[in-house]
Amino acid sequence: MTGFLSIVTIAISVSALVYMRATDAKRRRVFGLKPRPRRFPLLVHGALWLPAIALIAFGNVAALLIWMGAVTVAGWGIAAMTPGMVDAASEATVAYRAALRAKTEHLGTLARQAFASGKWRLGVLLSSEQPGRPDDRVAALEARIAELEAELARRDEDAPRPGMLEAQGTTKTNFVIAGSRS
Amino acid sequence: MLDQQRTKRLVAVHGWSGTVLGLLLYAVVLTGAVAVFANEIGHWSKGGGQASPKIPGVVHKTVMDLSREVDPSFHEEVSILAEEDGNLRVSFQRHQENPETGRTEDYAEIFRIDPETGERVSHNSVYLSELRELDRLAALERFLVDLHVRLYVPAPWGLFLTGILGLAMMVAAVSGFLMHRHLIRDIFTAPRARGLLSDRRDRHVLAAAWGLPFSILLAFTGAFFSFAISLGLPLVAMVAFGGDQQAAIEAVLGAPQEEQPVSAYPASLDYIILDSTERAGVAPRFIAIERFGTDSALVSTSHGVAEGGIVRQTLMFDGATRAFLGEKPTLGTSPSAGSAAVSIMGPLHFGNFAGFASKLAWFALGLAMSFVIATGMQLWVFKRVDSAGWHGFGRAVEITVWGLPVALLGCAVAFFLTAPAGDTYWWTPAGFVIASFIVIRIGLKAANVSATLRPIAGALCLLLPLLRHLTGGTSISEAVIEGELAVLSIDLLLVFGGLALLNMLPTLRPRASVPTPGPAE
Amino acid sequence: MMEWMRASAQALESRAVLVRWITAGPVAVVLSALFTSAMPLWFPEGSAGVDHIVFPILLFPATWATIFFYAILETSQARSVIVMGGATVINLVLIAGAFWGAGA
Numbered sequence: 001m002t003g004f005l006s007i008v009t010i011a012i013s014v015s016a017l018v019y020m021r022a023t024d025a026k027r028r029r030v031f032g033l034k035p036r037p038r039r040f041p042l043l044v045h046g047a048l049w050l051p052a053i054a055l056i057a058f059g060n061v062a063a064l065l066i067w068m069g070a071v072t073v074a075g076w077g078i079a080a081m082t083p084g085m086v087d088a089a090s091e092a093t094v095a096y097r098a099a100l101r102a103k104t105e106h107l108g109t110l111a112r113q114a115f116a117s118g119k120w121r122l123g124v125l126l127s128s129e130q131p132g133r134p135d136d137r138v139a140a141l142e143a144r145i146a147e148l149e150a151e152l153a154r155r156d157e158d159a160p161r162p163g164m165l166e167a168q169g170t171t172k173t174n175f176v177i178a179g180s181r182s
Numbered sequence: 183m184l185d186q187q188r189t190k191r192l193v194a195v196h197g198w199s200g201t202v203l204g205l206l207l208y209a210v211v212l213t214g215a216v217a218v219f220a221n222e223i224g225h226w227s228k229g230g231g232q233a234s235p236k237i238p239g240v241v242h243k244t245v246m247d248l249s250r251e252v253d254p255s256f257h258e259e260v261s262i263l264a265e266e267d268g269n270l271r272v273s274f275q276r277h278q279e280n281p282e283t284g285r286t287e288d289y290a291e292i293f294r295i296d297p298e299t300g301e302r303v304s305h306n307s308v309y310l311s312e313l314r315e316l317d318r319l320a321a322l323e324r325f326l327v328d329l330h331v332r333l334y335v336p337a338p339w340g341l342f343l344t345g346i347l348g349l350a351m352m353v354a355a356v357s358g359f360l361m362h363r364h365l366i367r368d369i370f371t372a373p374r375a376r377g378l379l380s381d382r383r384d385r386h387v388l389a390a391a392w393g394l395p396f397s398i399l400l401a402f403t404g405a406f407f408s409f410a411i412s413l414g415l416p417l418v419a420m421v422a423f424g425g426d427q428q429a430a431i432e433a434v435l436g437a438p439q440e441e442q443p444v445s446a447y448p449a450s451l452d453y454i455i456l457d458s459t460e461r462a463g464v465a466p467r468f469i470a471i472e473r474f475g476t477d478s479a480l481v482s483t484s485h486g487v488a489e490g491g492i493v494r495q496t497l498m499f500d501g502a503t504r505a506f507l508g509e510k511p512t513l514g515t516s517p518s519a520g521s522a523a524v525s526i527m528g529p530l531h532f533g534n535f536a537g538f539a540s541k542l543a544w545f546a547l548g549l550a551m552s553f554v555i556a557t558g559m560q561l562w563v564f565k566r567v568d569s570a571g572w573h574g575f576g577r578a579v580e581i582t583v584w585g586l587p588v589a590l591l592g593c594a595v596a597f598f599l600t601a602p603a604g605d606t607y608w609w610t611p612a613g614f615v616i617a618s619f620i621v622i623r624i625g626l627k628a629a630n631v632s633a634t635l636r637p638i639a640g641a642l643c644l645l646l647p648l649l650r651h652l653t654g655g656t657s658i659s660e661a662v663i664e665g666e667l668a669v670l671s672i673d674l675l676l677v678f679g680g681l682a683l684l685n686m687l688p689t690l691r692p693r694a695s696v697p698t699p700g701p702a703e
Numbered sequence: 704m705m706e707w708m709r710a711s712a713q714a715l716e717s718r719a720v721l722v723r724w725i726t727a728g729p730v731a732v733v734l735s736a737l738f739t740s741a742m743p744l745w746f747p748e749g750s751a752g753v754d755h756i757v758f759p760i761l762l763f764p765a766t767w768a769t770i771f772f773y774a775i776l777e778t779s780q781a782r783s784v785i786v787m788g789g790a791t792v793i794n795l796v797l798i799a800g801a802f803w804g805a806g807a
Binding site: 184185187188191192195345348349352353356357401402405406409410413414415417418420421422424430433434511513514515516517518519520521523524527 | 723736739740741742743744749750751752753754755756757758759760761763764765767768771772775776778798801802
C-alpha cells in the first residue's frame with residue numbers, strides 16, 4: 001500500500017512539475033521562448049501539493065517521506081533539462097510511440113492472419129517475413145512523418161520572433177535577445 | 183531582505199565552510215549515499231538473504247532445550263534473532279570481564295539453528311564485541327558504514343569530525359538559502375551555455391535549491407547521531423547528574439531491576455509470538471528475554487515497521503504470565519515526546535522505513551547532495567582559475583570527486599577477491615587504501631583528471647557483478663529464481679552506473695536550432 | 704559611565720572582523736555547550752521523565768547553528784557581545800547554581 005500510494009502521489013506531483021516547467025515565466029524568458037500563460041494555476045498547485053496533504057490525512061508518514069524525497073530529486077531533474085533537451089526527449093517519445101504502434105499493429109495483423117488461416121503455430125507469429133507487412137510499414141512511416149511535421153509546426157510557433165519580442169520587450173533578457181537577433 | 187554586508191559575510195561563510203571541509207564532506211555524503219544500501223550490499227556480497235526475516239511461530243521448545251544446555255548464569259538475558267540467511271540465532275548471555283579489554287562485557291553462548299529441521303548449524307562462545315568478526319562476508323558493508331560514520335578515524339575523534347561536517351553542511355545549506363534571493367523564481371531555470379561560469383553556478387544552485395530541505399534534514403540528523411553520545415550526553419550528564427553518565431543513561435533507559443527474582447516457569451514464547459504478531463501486524467524479528475526463568479522475566483518483541491509508519495515497534499510481555507504490558511518506548515518506561523523525537527531520527531537519516539522504495543529515494547538524495555558539494559567546490563576553483571595558488575586545490579577536488587568512487591569500487595574488488603579464502607576485514611580497507619594511492623598517482627599526472635578517472639570508475643562498476651559471479655556469488659539465474667531482489671538490483675544499478683560513466687547510455691542532445699539563451703542575470 | 708560604554712562599543716566596532724571571528728568561532732562553541740548543559744535544569748521533564756535530557760542532546764546541532772548564524776548576521780558588535788556574553792553568564796549561573804545546590 002505504501003509503495004502504491006507513493007507511486008500515485010509522486011506521479012501526480014511530477015506531472016504538475018512538468019506542466020509548471022512548461023509554463024514557467026522566468027525559464028521561458030531566459031531561453032527566449034514565447035510566453036505561455038499558466039492555465040488554472042490554483043489547480044496546478046493543487047496537483048503539486050494535494051498528494052502530500054492527502055498522505056498526511058491518511059497518516060501514511062512513510063509514503064509522505066518517499067514523496068518528499070522523490071519529488072525533490074525528480075524536480076531537480078525536470079528543472080535541469082534545457083528546452084532543447086525537452087524537445088529531444090519528446091521527439092524520442094514520439095518516435096518510440098510510433099515504433100511501438102507499428103509493432104503492435106503488425107502483431108495484430110499477424111494474429112488476425114494466423115487466426116483466419118487457422119495456423120496456430122508459434123513460428124508464424126515470430127517469423128519476420130509476412131505478407132501484408134510492407135503496407136503496414138508504409139502506414140507507420142506516414143503516421144510518423146505526420147507527427148514530426150506537426151511537431152515542427154508547433155516548434156516554429158514557439159520560436160521567438162524579433163518583432164514579437166520587441167513588442168513586449170520590457171525585461172532585460174528579452175531586450176538583449178531581441179538586440180542580438182537584429 | 184539582507185543588506186550587502188550581511189550577504190557578503192554569508193557568501194564568505196558559505197564558500198569557506200565548503201572549501202575547508204568540502205572534500206571530507208563529499209566523502210561522508212557519498213559514502214552515506216552508498217551506505218543507505220548497506221544491508222542490500224551485505225546481501226549482495228554474500229549472495230543473498232531475506233530483506234525482512236521473521237521468527238517462525240514455533241520456537242519455545244528449541245529455546246527451552248538449549249537453556250538447559252548452558253550454565254544458568256547465562257540466563258541473565260536470552261535473545262532470539264531471525265537472521266538474514268534464514269537461520270535462527272539463539273543466544274544466552276551474561277556480563278563478565280573481558281581479559282583483553284579489561285571491561286565488563288556481554289559474553290554469550292550463541293547457537294544457530296535451522297528453524298525447518300531444528301538442526302544445530304553452529305555453536306560459539308564469544309564476547310558480543312567480537313561477534314561481528316565471525317561473519318567474514320559482512321566486511322564490505324561494515325567498512326562502508328564505518329567510513330561514513332567516522333571516516334575510519336579512531337573514537338571519539340571520528341564522531342567529532344563527522345559531527346562537525348554535519349554542522350558545516352547545515353551552515354552551507356542555510357547560508358546558501360539566505361544568500362540566494364530568487365530561489366523560487368529560478369526553480370525551473372535550467373543551466374545555460376555550457377562551460378561558462380554562469381553555467382557552473384546555475385548547476386550548483388539549481389541542484390542545491392531542490393535539495394535544500396533534505397540537505398538540512400540529513401545534516402541535522404547526521405550531526406545528532408555523531409554528537410549525541412560523544413558530546414551531548416556527557417554535557418547533559420555533567421550538570422544534571424553531577425558528571426555521572428551512567429546515572430544519565432539509567433534515567434533515560436530505566437534502571438536495572440534491584441529485587442531478587444524468584445524462579446518461575448517461562449510463559450510460552452509461541453503464544454507471545456502469536457499475540458505480538460496480532461498486535462503489531464508483523465511477526466517479530468527479534469525477541470529478548472531479561473531474567474529468563476524468573477517471576478520478573480520480561481519479554482520484549484521487536485517488529486518491523488507497520489504499514490505506513492516509519493518507526494519500528496517493540497512490545498513488552500510478562501515473561502512468567504505472558505500478559506501484554508504495552509508498547510516499549512525507545513527511551514524511558516512510558517511514552518513521551520522525547521522518546522518519539524529520538525525514534526524518528528534513525529528512519530529520517532537512514533531512509534530504511536519502507537524497504538527498497540524509501541532506500542532508493544534516500545540513495546538518490548545522497549547522490550544529489552554529493553553533486554551539490556562537488557559542483558560547489560568546482561565553482562569555487564573555477565572562479566579562482568587565474569590564481570596559481572588554487573590550482574593544487576582544484577586538482578585535489580577533481581581527484582576526490584572522481585577518485586573516491588574508484589576507491590570505493592576498489593575496496594569491493596578487494597573484498598570479492600579475498601572473499602573465498604582471505605581475511606576480508608583486513609583486505610577490504612586495504613583495497614580502499616591501495617585504490618586511493620593508485621587514484622592519487624594517476625590524478626596527479628593526468629592532464630584531465632575527470633576524463634581519466636571516470637572511465638575507470640565505469641569499468642569497475644561493470645567488473646564488480648562479473649567478479650561477484652566468478653568468486654562464487656549467486657548467479658543471475660539463481661537470484662531470479664530465488665527472488666533475491668538485493669542481488670539483482672545492485673547488479674543492475676552497477677551495470678547502469680557503469681554504462682553511464684562510460685557514456686554508453688543514450689543521452690538527450692539538444693538540437694542546434696534552439697534559440698540562443700540570454701546571458702545570466 | 705556613558706563615555707566609557709561608548710568608547711568600548713567603538714573599540715568593538717573598529718575591530719569588527721576580529722570580534723566576529725571570536726563570537727562566531729570559540730564563543731559560539733562554548734555558549735552552545737553551556738546552553739546544552741544548562742537546558743535540563745529548566746526544560747520540562749515530560750510524562751516519562753526523559754524529555755529534559757533528550758531534547759538538549761537532540762537540539763544541540765540546531766543550538767549551535769542558531770548561535771553561529773546570530774553571530775554572523777548581527778550588525779552591531781556591541782550588541783552581539785552583550786547578547787552572547789549575557790547568555791553565557793546566565794547559563795553559567797544556572798550551572799553553578801546546580802552544582803552549589805547539589806553540594807549544599
